[in-house]
Amino acid sequence: MTFIRQPTRAGVRDATAKIAAVVPVSPLLTCEINGIKIAFKCECVQPVGAFKLRGAWHRLTAIDPEQRRKGVVAFSSGNHAQGVAWAAKRLGMPAVIVMPADAPVSKRDGTLALGAEIVSYDRATESRESIAAQLAAARGAVLVPSFDDPWVIEGQGSAGIEAAAQMDALGLGPVVHAVVPCGGGGLAAGIALGLPDAAITVVEPAGWDDMRRSLEAGWIEPVEPNPPPTACDALQTIRVSPLTFDVLARRDARGVAVSEAEIRTAQRWAAERLRLVVEPGGAVALAALLAGKVAPHAGMLVVLSGGNVDRLAYGRVLAGAD
Known part of the structure; x- marks a missing residue:
């Protein structure tokens, strides 16, 4: 169980x-x-x-130091993305964010400025959850949902x-x-x-x-x-x-x-x-x-x-x- x-x-x-x-x-x-x-x-x-940095910081600091080297994957239109990127940067962790192609430019630029990698998707035809889960599994990274955690x-x-x-x-x-x-x-x-x-x-x-x-x-x-x-x-x-x-x-x-x-x-x-x-x-x-x-x-x-x-x-x- x-x-x-x-x-x-x-x-x-x-x-x-x-x-x-x-x-x-x-x-x-x-x-x-x-x-x-x-x-x-x-x-x-x-x-x-x-x-969003509140939840991101609490989540990422709870990750085992050994696991942190493999980083995190998140999905977000921008605010959670920036929160995770901010926390990951402070902790020296790689971060990949799955963002919709139509996300506001300011949020996309802010996420990139914090050192995260962005993977784009079409919110009308693709599932961000599936893309993020596949990326996390492939990289051995921790998946950090925006609210379901x-x-x-x-x-x-x-x-x-x-x-x-x-x-x-x-x-x-x-x-x-x-x-x-x-x-x-x-x-x-x-x-x-x-x-x-x-x-x-x-x-x-x-x-x-x-x-x-x-x-x-x-x-x-x-x-x-x-x-x-x-x-x-x-x-x-x-x-x-x-x-x-x-x-x-x-x-x-x-x-x-x-x-x-x-x-x-x-x-x-x-x-x-x-x-x-x-x-x-x-x-x-x-x-x-x-x-x-x-x-x-x-x-x-x-x-x-x-x-x-x-x-x-x-x-x-x-x-x-x-």
Whole structure:
């Protein structure tokens, strides 16, 4: 019988200590919405522009030193790619990233700049999981999924523990409700483990809201055929994993979906009110709040998960070219 390791709250605490030793705590900003002070965890200003280095660092540092020489293989549209590449570079490990051919140029360039090798694929006709698994087997490398991994989930959860300490230090009290962007659910599941007393709402782009549908159904529902185009390249996950779904289902998490127009509005609001560059996928939790799909209240934490924008597309967003 094969033992499948489960992510735990203790693992999130361990990951938090690991992250604190190598990366400064990301900022927590506050701003009033409808007269209520809301806390924003700014993962968009991490060294790789997103929260993904948290899970990557926790995962790669758990690899046996002997195995590290053979490196790691990951698949990602860009943020997880950069997180893995960043961690691998610090640890002196080779890294291969399977990236879609249409990944944003900024994310592709950032991954290459960190020393990783990129293998491209067509997201419409090829399976990134199959390609990555074959590469890992051929090289004897460790496969590092973007969310379907207990260490990765625990690492992402460190953002929640950090935010809770920051809110307490600011006199905002405990985190009562965390609103979190969701692709595969690694960040949301990790925060749910790290903040066991907080309500959890996951937010996805419309048409890609498989976690919302799964939580409502009580079992995993994949994205429906022919999903609509979305600017949220970081959240285009076809099917969530049992690991993330089980954590969120046990916590009675709920999900909401936001439109592309609502996401653009959130990006502009973050630029104007918080002076932050936030990518589409990183802005969905804020979009749900601004659109009234999540009601603001005291003790609310909103995660801004990434800031790796395509410059031309972001310029159009700021210009209001909807």
